[in-house]
Amino acid sequence: MANQKEQYNKDGYLLIKGFFSKEEIAQIYQEARQIFGIQIERVLGKKVDINDKDTFEKAMFEFFEKDFMSFVNTGKQVQHLISMHRLGTEEKVTNLLKELGYEFPVIAVRPAMQFNSRYLSKDGSHWKLGAHQDWRTGQGSLDSIVLWFPLIDCGEALGALQVIPGSHTWGLMSADTSGYTGSIQENLKEEDFIQTEFEVGDLLIFSAFLIHQSGNNVTQNIRWSIQLRYNNMNEETFIERGFPMPYIYRPEADLVTPNFPVKEQIEQVFA
Numbered sequence: 001m002a003n004q005k006e007q008y009n010k011d012g013y014l015l016i017k018g019f020f021s022k023e024e025i026a027q028i029y030q031e032a033r034q035i036f037g038i039q040i041e042r043v044l045g046k047k048v049d050i051n052d053k054d055t056f057e058k059a060m061f062e063f064f065e066k067d068f069m070s071f072v073n074t075g076k077q078v079q080h081l082i083s084m085h086r087l088g089t090e091e092k093v094t095n096l097l098k099e100l101g102y103e104f105p106v107i108a109v110r111p112a113m114q115f116n117s118r119y120l121s122k123d124g125s126h127w128k129l130g131a132h133q134d135w136r137t138g139q140g141s142l143d144s145i146v147l148w149f150p151l152i153d154c155g156e157a158l159g160a161l162q163v164i165p166g167s168h169t170w171g172l173m174s175a176d177t178s179g180y181t182g183s184i185q186e187n188l189k190e191e192d193f194i195q196t197e198f199e200v201g202d203l204l205i206f207s208a209f210l211i212h213q214s215g216n217n218v219t220q221n222i223r224w225s226i227q228l229r230y231n232n233m234n235e236e237t238f239i240e241r242g243f244p245m246p247y248i249y250r251p252e253a254d255l256v257t258p259n260f261p262v263k264e265q266i267e268q269v270f271a
């Protein structure tokens with residue numbers, strides 16, 4: 001274990017084989033597809049078999065094209081899967097954080113599931129992100145940590161994450177505002193990036209300062225992945241800065257569906 005921490009401190013990341021069970025990841029993946037399947041049926045007027053990968057993913061692309069707003073909202077609902085949230089609070093996760101030096105881990109932001117594909121991205125950022133450091137968006141403890149893992153076996157062709165070992169000690173790099181994370185301005189050498197490879201259950205854990213980027217998903221398939229982020233409440237500068245929370249989470253001011261619901265619809269629920 002001491003070796004694990006040493007390696008993490010040196011490289012800024014660890015790739016841990018078989019950290020999660022294949023079954024628990026499969027369940028989350030299935031529930032995410034089920035949620036999309038419900039709206040696919042409504043919007044496209046056809047039921048799709050979520051286990052028929054290519055047909056299902058084609059239906060995802062059609063759904064995206066046909067009703068973008070519902071697609072975005074469905075994607076947001078998927079972020080609230082209980083199975084995914086449960087995974088992020090498992091003891092083996094908090095134990096790992098403690099092994100890496102966390103005294104008091106908290107969730108930095110809600111877990112995120114991504115479904116990356118060129119066919120599910122209007123500006124390219126939901127296909128692939130340029131090089132960035134997650135700390136710029138999270139601004140939490142200096143030892144903020146990110147967990148990244150795919151819901152499917154995932155290597156270079158599907159665009160698994162690429163990381164620069166040791167770059168977590170280079171400081172906070174300047175970045176533009178492209179995508180939703182910004183991209184680092186400095187010229188980085190492509191050959192410094194290491195391509196990660198995963199089987200279902202493998203976990204990449206990295207410092208929020210580690211420079212990383214999406215690989216290039218050259219396939220017709222979707223790269224399904226999850227990111228979990230944590231802060232250490234005992235980290236001195238985080239305490240001194242008053243625990244900043246840069247993520248904004250608030251309700252819509254107006255009714256999303258005008259004139260809904262009428263009294264009878266509510267009565268029906270409790271009849």
Ligand SMILES: O=C(O)CCC(=O)C(=O)O
Nearest residue numbers: 114128129134214225227
């Ligand atoms: O999964 C990806 O392609 C990029 C995810 C990422 O780097 C991030 O959200 O910080």
